[in-house]
Amino acid sequence: xxxxxxxxxxxxxxxxxxxxxxxxxxxxxxxxxxxxxxxxxxxxxxxxxxxxxxxxxxxxxxxxxxxxxxxxxxxxxxxxxxxxxxxxxxxxxxxxxxxxxxxxxxxxxxxxxxxxxxxxxxxxxxxxxxxxxxxxxxxxxxxxxxxxxxxxxxxxxxxxxxxxxxxxxxxxxxxxxxxxxxxxxxxxxxxxxxxxxxxxxxxxxxxx
Amino acid sequence: xxxxxxxxxxxxxxxxxxxxxxxxxxxxxxxxxxxxxxxxxxxxxxxxxxxxxxxxxxxxxxxxxxxxxxxxxxxxxxxxxxxxxxxxxxxxxxxxxxxxxxxxxxxxxxxxxxxxxxxxxxxxxxxxxxxxxxxxxxxxxxxxxxxxxxxxxxxxxxxxxxxxxxxxxxxxxxxxxxxxxxxxxxxxxxxxxxxxxxxxxxxxxxxx
Amino acid sequence: xxxxxxxxxxxxxxxxxxxxxxxxxxxxxxxxxxxxxxxxxxxxxxxxxxxxxxxxxxxxxxxxxxxxxxxxxxxxxxxxxxxxxxxxxxxxxxxxxxxxxxxxxxxxxxxxxxxxxxxxxxxxxxxxxxxxxxxxxxxxxxxxxxxxxxxxxxxxxxxxxxxxxxxxxxxxxxxxxxxxxxxxxxxxxxxxxxxxxxxxxxxxxxxx
Numbered sequence: 001x002x003x004x005x006x007x008x009x010x011x012x013x014x015x016x017x018x019x020x021x022x023x024x025x026x027x028x029x030x031x032x033x034x035x036x037x038x039x040x041x042x043x044x045x046x047x048x049x050x051x052x053x054x055x056x057x058x059x060x061x062x063x064x065x066x067x068x069x070x071x072x073x074x075x076x077x078x079x080x081x082x083x084x085x086x087x088x089x090x091x092x093x094x095x096x097x098x099x100x101x102x103x104x105x106x107x108x109x110x111x112x113x114x115x116x117x118x119x120x121x122x123x124x125x126x127x128x129x130x131x132x133x134x135x136x137x138x139x140x141x142x143x144x145x146x147x148x149x150x151x152x153x154x155x156x157x158x159x160x161x162x163x164x165x166x167x168x169x170x171x172x173x174x175x176x177x178x179x180x181x182x183x184x185x186x187x188x189x190x191x192x193x194x195x196x197x198x199x200x201x202x203x204x205x206x207x208x
Numbered sequence: 209x210x211x212x213x214x215x216x217x218x219x220x221x222x223x224x225x226x227x228x229x230x231x232x233x234x235x236x237x238x239x240x241x242x243x244x245x246x247x248x249x250x251x252x253x254x255x256x257x258x259x260x261x262x263x264x265x266x267x268x269x270x271x272x273x274x275x276x277x278x279x280x281x282x283x284x285x286x287x288x289x290x291x292x293x294x295x296x297x298x299x300x301x302x303x304x305x306x307x308x309x310x311x312x313x314x315x316x317x318x319x320x321x322x323x324x325x326x327x328x329x330x331x332x333x334x335x336x337x338x339x340x341x342x343x344x345x346x347x348x349x350x351x352x353x354x355x356x357x358x359x360x361x362x363x364x365x366x367x368x369x370x371x372x373x374x375x376x377x378x379x380x381x382x383x384x385x386x387x388x389x390x391x392x393x394x395x396x397x398x399x400x401x402x403x404x405x406x407x408x409x410x411x412x413x414x415x416x
Numbered sequence: 417x418x419x420x421x422x423x424x425x426x427x428x429x430x431x432x433x434x435x436x437x438x439x440x441x442x443x444x445x446x447x448x449x450x451x452x453x454x455x456x457x458x459x460x461x462x463x464x465x466x467x468x469x470x471x472x473x474x475x476x477x478x479x480x481x482x483x484x485x486x487x488x489x490x491x492x493x494x495x496x497x498x499x500x501x502x503x504x505x506x507x508x509x510x511x512x513x514x515x516x517x518x519x520x521x522x523x524x525x526x527x528x529x530x531x532x533x534x535x536x537x538x539x540x541x542x543x544x545x546x547x548x549x550x551x552x553x554x555x556x557x558x559x560x561x562x563x564x565x566x567x568x569x570x571x572x573x574x575x576x577x578x579x580x581x582x583x584x585x586x587x588x589x590x591x592x593x594x595x596x597x598x599x600x601x602x603x604x605x606x607x608x609x610x611x612x613x614x615x616x617x618x619x620x621x622x623x624x
Binding site: 076178 | 492576579580583584586592593618
Binding site for chain 2: 478479482483492513514517518519589590593594
């Protein structure tokens with residue numbers, strides 16, 4: 001295995017920014033499709049393409065990690081950060097695809113609201129990730145991590161309210177099973193965003 | 209980052225004991241509410257308060273871990289131990305809150321039984337955690353870990369019997385979906401307790 | 417703790433081969449029982465026996481890891497490899513047992529197909545694990561890892577098609593809840609196989 005002596009830090013930062021951009025693109029597309037209520041082959045194909053490109057960046061980060069002797073942060077943190085960020089995109093893809101499998105053709109306003117919270121959370125993550133480049137001034141990054149935690153709490157409450165409504169009003173158990181899963185997945189995206197924020201906070205604390 | 213030269217060991221042990229106490233309080237409250245069958249706002253508020261306080265201890269342990277150079281055990285083990293112990297409490301909160309969301313107002317004797325097994329398992333964990341203070345005499349801690357494993361097996365069998373009964377007798381699929389989830393969550397608490405026990409065993413083996 | 421000075425590498429390889437063999441046995445039994453559609457006490461007892469024996473090998477690997485100073489690969493990778501491989505077997509056991517709990521007595525051809533894909537994936541894993549013995553010639557192992565990834569994709573598509581069919585045609589929501597879970601579990605086996613393949617790839621890259 002060849003070790004390069006070029007500065008590796010910049011590479012990792014460029015790759016993390018790239019990965020974060022794919023998360024932004026996935027979240028924006030998710031807002032778009034939930035707003036239109038269209039979950040067809042074409043939509044899923046687009047989302048899969050984003051997910052595949054993001055996968056390649058993840059693999060590049062992990063490969064680079066395996067081949068690099070000196071890393072800007074703890075190896076374990078870099079690994080967890082890229083894996084969790086990848087999971088955010090995977091999960092958005094999973095929901096979109098599941099909507100297609102369930103042949104859903106309606107606009108669900110609760111899901112649109114969730115998509116908007118997800119987009120905000122992913123946006124806050126990109127700010128936090130940018131902040132890793134300058135760990136001597138971590139305030140903006142730390143504030144963004146707090147925002148991600150706040151949005152996860154909002155998502156929890158939204159999921160509870162939606163579940164309560166579903167179980168109160170649903171006459172059709174098959175309808176209930178579908179939407180219970182969709183909203184659990186949506187809330188899970190926010191959970192994973194929070195995991196990403198925790199890794200970033202942990203990196204910032206160690207560098208402080 | 210400032211490194212302190214005071215003995216750090218005692219700090220970690222005090223914090224782990226504190227975290228374990230919150231797990232005990234959560235498990236005891238869970239026994240109480242399942243016995244009464246009351247899952248109202250007030251109950252959830254109490255459980256959330258325990259969960260929040262436990263969260264703060266978890267954060268304190270992780271922050272201390274990030275700032276401490278010499279730790280009594282492998283850093284990774286300390287991290288996993290505090291995270292998993294936190295998950296035990298989170299999961300008990302999740303069940304209680306889900307019962308509120310599902311507007312459950314009945315006493316379910318199977319769930320009461322589960323709550324009692326959870327309480328026993330959490331109690332055994334506190335003994336095992338105390339044992340970490342004196343790793344030269346690990347027997348009581350190891351015995352407690354075995355007890356946690358035993359209780360997890362009991363929980364597995366209980367969950368299977370309850371699921372079998374549910375699917376045999378439930379006429380209302382919505383009722384079935386609710387309770388299937390509740391009992392899966394209950395069994396998951398015991399799974400996470402077992403994960404905690406495994407970390408403790410692993411620490412004890414390395415120190416032996 | 418006593419450190420042995422005997423070569424430890426061979427021990428880990430022998431134990432990993434043993435663990436992989438149990439995965440093969442579990443997958444073969446799963447093909448057999450799905451083909452016959454018999455999920456009785458006797459079947460579950462056999463599967464549990466395989467799972468227990470595999471558990472013992474996992475514990476042996478972890479104990480050896482805790483007591484060994486120099487390991488053939490990164491400690492973390494050995495730990496993850498043995499845990500994930502163990503999860504493959506656990507999950508096959510879980511499905512078989514759940515079928516018993518659900519009192520399923522029919523042959524489901526979709527599940528038979530899944531069982532065959534699982535068997536292929538586990539077989540590919542054994543080839544990849546053998547490859548760890550000679551990391552200077554990693555091609556066969558790497559090809560097997562790619563095959564595991566390919567089979568996971570196939571499983572994803574199978575699961576989607578089966579779910580779509582279930583939700584399109586199922587009149588009985590309780591039937592739907594059962595089989596939705598069974599097929600999610602079946603796909604999860606392939607997901608975990610892919611996790612195993614990822615660890616192996618990562619080990620091979622580091623050794624290259």
